[in-house]
Amino acid sequence: MSDYKTLWESLGMDLEKHDKLCALLPGFYEEVYLSQEKRPQGMNYFNLVVSAIHGLRPQELVNHKTQGEKVVGTFCVFVPDELIFAADAIGVGLCGGSQFWVPDGEKVLPKNICPLIKSFMGAKISKTCPFFQSCDLLIGETTCDGKKKAWEILKDYADVHVIHLPQMKSEKEFSLFIKELEILKEKLEEITGNKITEDALKSSIELINNKRRALKRLYDLRKQNPVPISGKDALLISQISFYDDPARFTQKVNEICGELEDRVKNGEGVFPSSSKRIMITGTPMAIPNWKLHHIIESLNAAVVVEETCTGTRYFENEVKIKGESMNELINSIAERYFKINCACFTPNKDRIHDIIRLAKEYKVDGVIYYNLQFCQTYAIEYYNVKKALEKEGIPNLLIETDYSESDTEQLRTRIEAFIEML
Amino acid sequence: MSDYKTLWESLGMDLEKHDKLCALLPGFYEEVYLSQEKRPQGMNYFNLVVSAIHGLRPQELVNHKTQGEKVVGTFCVFVPDELIFAADAIGVGLCGGSQFWVPDGEKVLPKNICPLIKSFMGAKISKTCPFFQSCDLLIGETTCDGKKKAWEILKDYADVHVIHLPQMKSEKEFSLFIKELEILKEKLEEITGNKITEDALKSSIELINNKRRALKRLYDLRKQNPVPISGKDALLISQISFYDDPARFTQKVNEICGELEDRVKNGEGVFPSSSKRIMITGTPMAIPNWKLHHIIESLNAAVVVEETCTGTRYFENEVKIKGESMNELINSIAERYFKINCACFTPNKDRIHDIIRLAKEYKVDGVIYYNLQFCQTYAIEYYNVKKALEKEGIPNLLIETDYSESDTEQLRTRIEAFIEML
Numbered sequence: 124m125s126d127y128k129t130l131w132e133s134l135g136m137d138l139e140k141h142d143k144l145c146a147l148l149p150g151f152y153e154e155v156y157l158s159q160e161k162r163p164q165g166m167n168y169f170n171l172v173v174s175a176i177h178g179l180r181p182q183e184l185v186n187h188k189t190q191g192e193k194v195v196g197t198f199c200v201f202v203p204d205e206l207i208f209a210a211d212a213i214g215v216g217l218c219g220g221s222q223f224w225v226p227d228g229e230k231v232l233p234k235n236i237c238p239l240i241k242s243f244m245g246a247k248i249s250k251t252c253p254f255f256q257s258c259d260l261l262i263g264e265t266t267c268d269g270k271k272k273a274w275e276i277l278k279d280y281a282d283v284h285v286i287h288l289p290q291m292k293s294e295k296e297f298s299l300f301i302k303e304l305e306i307l308k309e310k311l312e313e314i315t316g317n318k319i320t321e322d323a324l325k326s327s328i329e330l331i332n333n334k335r336r337a338l339k340r341l342y343d344l345r346k347q348n349p350v351p352i353s354g355k356d357a358l359l360i361s362q363i364s365f366y367d368d369p370a371r372f373t374q375k376v377n378e379i380c381g382e383l384e385d386r387v388k389n390g391e392g393v394f395p396s397s398s399k400r401i402m403i404t405g406t407p408m409a410i411p412n413w414k415l416h417h418i419i420e421s422l423n424a425a426v427v428v429e430e431t432c433t434g435t436r437y438f439e440n441e442v443k444i445k446g447e448s449m450n451e452l453i454n455s456i457a458e459r460y461f462k463i464n465c466a467c468f469t470p471n472k473d474r475i476h477d478i479i480r481l482a483k484e485y486k487v488d489g490v491i492y493y494n495l496q497f498c499q500t501y502a503i504e505y506y507n508v509k510k511a512l513e514k515e516g517i518p519n520l521l522i523e524t525d526y527s528e529s530d531t532e533q534l535r536t537r538i539e540a541f542i543e544m545l
Numbered sequence: 546m547s548d549y550k551t552l553w554e555s556l557g558m559d560l561e562k563h564d565k566l567c568a569l570l571p572g573f574y575e576e577v578y579l580s581q582e583k584r585p586q587g588m589n590y591f592n593l594v595v596s597a598i599h600g601l602r603p604q605e606l607v608n609h610k611t612q613g614e615k616v617v618g619t620f621c622v623f624v625p626d627e628l629i630f631a632a633d634a635i636g637v638g639l640c641g642g643s644q645f646w647v648p649d650g651e652k653v654l655p656k657n658i659c660p661l662i663k664s665f666m667g668a669k670i671s672k673t674c675p676f677f678q679s680c681d682l683l684i685g686e687t688t689c690d691g692k693k694k695a696w697e698i699l700k701d702y703a704d705v706h707v708i709h710l711p712q713m714k715s716e717k718e719f720s721l722f723i724k725e726l727e728i729l730k731e732k733l734e735e736i737t738g739n740k741i742t743e744d745a746l747k748s749s750i751e752l753i754n755n756k757r758r759a760l761k762r763l764y765d766l767r768k769q770n771p772v773p774i775s776g777k778d779a780l781l782i783s784q785i786s787f788y789d790d791p792a793r794f795t796q797k798v799n800e801i802c803g804e805l806e807d808r809v810k811n812g813e814g815v816f817p818s819s820s821k822r823i824m825i826t827g828t829p830m831a832i833p834n835w836k837l838h839h840i841i842e843s844l845n846a847a848v849v850v851e852e853t854c855t856g857t858r859y860f861e862n863e864v865k866i867k868g869e870s871m872n873e874l875i876n877s878i879a880e881r882y883f884k885i886n887c888a889c890f891t892p893n894k895d896r897i898h899d900i901i902r903l904a905k906e907y908k909v910d911g912v913i914y915y916n917l918q919f920c921q922t923y924a925i926e927y928y929n930v931k932k933a934l935e936k937e938g939i940p941n942l943l944i945e946t947d948y949s950e951s952d953t954e955q956l957r958t959r960i961e962a963f964i965e966m967l
Contacts, residue, residue: 233924233945235657265712268690271891272925285891287718290687291709295724302717469693469707499921502655503694523655 127178127253130185134256141251144223145177148411155417159353161393163386165379166356172363176410180215180366181253187213188257193315196258198243199266200432200463201288203304203456205442207262208327208369209319210311215254216365217261219243220409222526224251231276236269237495238525239409244273247280254366255281260314262307264288266467267500284310292461292468301457308453324452328442334369337376338438344383345427346485348400349392351383354426355416361433362410399424399545400486404478404508405493406501407432412526415493418535424542428485430478431493436463439477466500474504475511482517488545489518491538496525518545549600549675552607556678563673566645567599570833577839581775583815585808587801588778594785598832602637602788603675609635610679615737618680620665621688622854622885623710625726625878627864629684630749630791631741632733637676638787639683641665642831644948646673653698658691659917660947661831666695669702676788677703682736684729686710688889689922706732714883714890723879730875746874750864756791759798760860766805767849768907770822771814773805776848777838783855784832821846821967822908826900826930827915828923829854834948837915840957846964850907852900853915858885861899888922896926897933904939910967911940913960918947940967 131138152173172179184194193212197204207214219228219242227249228241246252255261263274264286274283286303289296308319341360344351360379364372386392401424403415408431416426429435442459445451464474482490490512494502505521512519520541524530553560574595594601606616617629618639629636641650641664649671650663668674677683685696686708696705708725711718730741763782766773782801786794808814823846825837830853838848851857864881867873886896904912912934916924927943934941942963946952 231928233921233927235919236921236925265891268889268921269925271712272888272922275892276925276928285713287711287713289709289721290693290712291707295721296709299711299717299721466694467690469687470697497657497919497921499655499658499690499919500694503658503691503698505655506653506698 127175127182130178130182131253133185134181134253135250136253136256137250140249141177144221144251147223148176149174151411155413156355156359159355159393161391162356163352163379163382165375165382168375168378169356169359169363172367173359177253180368181257183368184213184215184254184257188259193259194257195311196255196261198262198270199264200437201264201266201460201465202262202286203307203460204331204369205324205327205456206304206308206311206319208330209323210315211317211323212259212311212315215258217243217246217252217254217258218365218407218409219246220362220412220526221246222528224249225526232273235497237267237406237498239407239495240269240273242409242526244277247277260284260310262286266465267498269497282314288467290467290469297457297461300461301453304453304457321447321449321452324449325444328444328452328456330369332441334364334373335438335441337373337380338364340380341376341383342428342435342438344380344387347387347392348486349390349394349396349398350400350425350427351386351392352379353393353420354401354403354429355413355420358408358413358416358426358429358433359410361429361437362408364437394423394425399488399542400427401425401542402428402430402478402482402485402487402490403434403493404430404490406495406498408493409433414524414526414528414531415491415522415534418531418538419491419542422535422539422542427487428481430474430481432465435477435481436465466504471504475508478508479511479515479517482512482515487517489520489541491541492519492521494521494523496523549597549604552600552604553675555607556603556675557672558675558678559672562671563599566643566673569645570595570598573833577835578777578781581777581815583813584778585774585801585804587797587804590797590800591778591781591785594789595781599675602790603679605790606635606637606676606679610681615681616679617733618677618683620684620692621686622859623686623688623882623887624684624708625729625882626753626791627746627749627878628726628730628733628741630752631745632737633739633745634681634733634737637680638831639665639668639674639676639680640787640829640831641668642784642834642948643668644950646671647948654695657919659689659828659920661829661917662691662695664831664948666699669699682706682732684708688887689920691919704736710889712889712891719879719883722883723875726875726879743869743871743874746871747866750866750874750878752791754863756786756795757860757863759795759802760786762802763798763805764850764857764860766802766809769809769814770908771812771816771818771820772822772847772849773808773814774801775815775842776823776825776851777835777842780830780835780838780848780851780855781832783851783859784830786859787855816845816847821910821964822849823847823964824850824852824900824904824907824909824912825856825915826852826912828917828920830915831855836946836948836950836953837913837944837956840953840960841913841964844957844961844964849909850903852896852903854887857899857903858887888926893926897930900930901933901937901939904934904937909939911942911963913963914941914943916943916945918945
């Protein structure tokens with residue numbers, strides 16, 4: 124990635140520290156990804172994206188900025204890209220998935236909060252992430268105590284706008300969410316200098332709906348047995364969806380889906396049809412957090428679906444346009460986002476319904492409940508998810524972990540025992 | 546407390562386990578409290594309350610219930626007692642401060658959440674707390690991830706109503722809070738069968754205002770040097786305020802304040818005037834959590850003020866009645882409660898202003914930031930509190946701990962070094 128040195132310098136990055144980060148990825152990616160057998164040809168595009176992760180797309184962001192437009196960073200599937208793109212800004216998902224950034228995050232945050240938060244904070248304050256460095260605005264939200272309070276510190280380092288996401292889902296909270304989207308719209312108009320028109324918003328709704336539809340097409344293919352794509356590859360595509368150009372990404376996902384449909388017709392898969400089928404449910408996995416999938420698939424079980432923010436929660440439900448006015452469009456957007464069943468809500472019974480439904484649709488043999496260490500909402504919600512899964516006779520295993528490799532062997536042992544039991 | 550066996554049986558308690566709990570308190574109380582020198586005579590009432598903590602007041606609650614009225618449990622200073630008492634119900638604060646209950650809480654909750662939550666959950670599910678057992682309704686709120694999700698489990702064991710407390714403090718969130726209080730009013734009317742009238746509400750506003758005024762009078766006396774009452778005794782009074790009969794409690798606090806005023810006139814105190822004056826800020830200390838105060842005061846420093854929910858946050862600001870209608874009364878209540886500066890809000894700069902103001906008013910030499918382990922909102926907020934204290938030249942120390950005694954010696958060493966440095 125050394126061709127991008129000028130780019131990184133222009134973004135005020137810590138080049139020396141960044142070199143250390145760049146040195147880690149190729150070997151890691153080769154071990155986790157390139158060693159897989161029978162990978163679809165369509166993964167080549169995503170390999171390319173990862174191989175130049177801090178170059179290709181950041182260069183596009185900077186080009187966009189030189190045309191006078193803005194880049195906006197987000198951290199949550201509740202922040203509507205539709206509004207960002209309608210303001211001629213580019214939205215990029217910025218959640219941190221690397222242990223590399225955790226020690227820097229711990230300089231300003233307590234150690235016992237979730238690694239995702241410590242990682243993105245470290246990425247920003249260490250100036251080693253070109254995506255962060257490209258952003259004109261960061262959009263936070265109030266989905267958990269850790270993030271809610273972390274924005275107050277991040278504000279020392281960047282312009283941060285915080286969306287008040289409610290904690291319940293009745294009509295009065297829906298009204299609050301609508302108001303928050305209106306405030307966000309104003310903020311985006313202010314920083315971009317662009318008016319968000321009804322036409323622009325309809326176009327961006329279409330753009331993002333197409334992306335969701337492509338991801339749904341990909342996930343539907345994973346319902347097949349043998350499964351035509353590994354969980355690791357599907358996860359990577361999901362992760363890249365957060366920051367790639369939406370139109371190009373959609374095209375590339377649809378291309379690989381065509382290839383996978385051929386595989387399905389021919390009964391080809393990446394795992395034998397006798398392999399155990401695993402569902403992951405819980406907290407998101409930001410790039411390059413491939414730890415759990417890698418352990419599971421190294422044990423010859425297939426991850427066939429993720430009920431996570433880097434999985435079904437990201438693409439399920441499209442925005443259904445219910446009118447042409449700005450109010451109606453924002454209302455339509457809010458309706459779609461309010462259907463996301465995150466543990467930040469109380470109660471959150473619909474997430475349990477989702478898990479049971481997906482377990483059936485994807486014909487899973489077992490569910491692994493993935494909890495990023497110190498994520499309290501998902502950790503506590505496990506109690507009721509477990510009860511529901513047990514009632515349905517679906518085996519489940521709780522895995523709570525961080526981004527380090529220190530517990531990998533112990534996790535492997537536990538997961539191996541779980542898979543053998545299925 | 547064995548005289549109350551019939552009472553406890555009638556409440557469906559686990560008597561065998563409860564006996565173990567009762568066996569712990571007397572020795573502990575003697576060591577922490579009764580060993581203090583120069584205690585005010587007025588503390589005798591509060592000694593009596595503690596000595597029969599699971600008998601005296603629970604008997605009153607049960608008597609109230611036999612008259613057909615209700616008992617309502619709460620867990621947070623944001624839940625207005627004014628509404629509860631106006632429905633002829635009795636409100637009791639139920640936060641758990643004992644390690645005894647933690648293992649039972651951990652049967653249904655993750656280990657790495659705050660001990661206060663694990664403790665109250667354990668108290669309920671182990672059936673060893675007569676206050677919990679007396680309650681007809683528990684009122685939760687959404688002040689932190691831990692509590693928000695714990696209600697979903699607690700609902701298996703009790704009737705729980707959850708108030709949606711917003712996470713920001715602008716006008717739209719104030720409207721949401723008003724609506725939540727209206728819903729709470731309806732819920733209270735429903736379970737009690739009593740209509741909350743304007744007159745009843747005005748009376749209960751007066752009742753609770755009087756209690757706050759008495760606590761403020763007590764705290765104002767702690768501004769004196771030498772300080773006329775120990776931090777431990779003041780904390781105990783604060784803790785008892787959450788469940789004692791409000792009118793009697795107010796009278797007893799005013800009585801002790803009279804005694805303390807005499808002390809002040811005579812220049813008498815419980816610590817020499819050369820003792821270091823410490824402020825505690827951070828998370829609440831539910832009874833019998835006297836750990837930090839005991840360490841500090843055993844080192845001959847005086848705790849003179851607590852900026853916590855079991856301190857100034859509980860009594861500062863009175864409800865100012867701004868009209869006679871129900872809407873106006875509820876609005877007046879909401880205004881008072883919305884001034885509480887909890888780390889659950891973002892931003893929460895007014896808490897920092899409070900801390901600096903209180904440090905000056907109480908002429909403190911140093912601030913100890915008390916964080917219940919795994920309380921993420923207060924832990925993260927420390928970063929900005931520390932910055933503000935440093936700017937003012939006020940020494941501070943972060944203490945993060947749970948309810949166990951395992952770290953007591955280590956804390957003592959750290960606190961001793963801090964006090965010596967002042």
